[in-house]
Amino acid sequence: GQNIDQPTEMTATEGAIVQINCTYQTSGFNGLFWYQQHAGEAPTFLSYNVLDGLEEKGRFSSFLSRSKGYSYLLLKELQMKDSASYLCAALDSNYQLIWGAGTKLIIKP
């Protein structure tokens, strides 16, 4: 079956760095997305990786290893507004998005 695993909750300190991991098993693979969702709001797009390696976008970076079925989202210089849930989603061979359960990130002062 298809499966996405990511930690349920993480806690980090303002100004620090945090890495949220995601492992996936899908029928075929056409890329991996990361989304941010604040409570009571719809998810917003953060990043898309389809090739191995690191994609950097400001304070956020996303990494993919296709051979390992593994991705991570790296958040630097954490701010209180980064407190949110982070959703990992893989695109399978049918271009269907398979969603992880999300990682709730708590930022402490």
Added chain:
Amino acid sequence: GAVVSQHPSRVICKSGTSVKIECRSLDFQATTMFWYRQFPKQSLMLMATSNEGSKATYEQGVEKDKFLINHASLTLSTLTVTSAHPEDSSFYICSAREPGTVSEAFFGQGTRLTVV
């Protein structure tokens, strides 16, 4: 980027009544749209895949007669919660992707449904 608009953002209805939620793709044709439900502190749960011009595909455990989906045009899908009950109170979100691409999913703003 592409935009998906969802309406209404909040609705309160009485138990036993029906509520219609609209999802529109504003600048692309969405042959497929997705309807999700999200309970507090939980992740997105796919309810159904809405296909333009054909019947929706429902996920296991989702009652198709209770959650009516209509996708009559390439830019509009509607979800009607029929005979709503308090346990249907939830956050409903639609999304769409540009067909045949690896584009990101674009989400509507979500609808907070409260059944009293």
